[in-house]
Amino acid sequence: ASRRVGKARGSSPLSSTNFFIMFHVYVLKSDSANRYYIGSTKDLAQRLDQHNSGISKSTRAYRPWRLVYSQAFDTRSDAVRREKEVKSWKNRAYLESQLDLA
DSSP states (O other): OOOEESSOOSSOTTOSOOSSOOEEEEEEEETTTTEEEEEEESOHHHHHHHHHHTOSTTTGGGOOOEEEEEEEESSHHHHHHHHHHHHTOOOHHHHHHHTTOO
């Protein structure tokens, strides 16, 4: 199940009807490869579709991907800052514990 925390506005994180442009940090999981992918975007639904359709070269081999975490931000800079923080957590167990993924 995906979660949404942080400074959020609007409805669902996958909604395209928000009046405000939100930026998202997201974590995807490939169950087939038991891998995580961390990224940021302004259109979460479109980005997930890109990962699962093979458009993204770095994730193509590990499809299908499912959204396991997302966090919304008001600005791109806040989202990028959080993305870098999450990516700095090199230890998988720490990532899972901090984002409640396990």
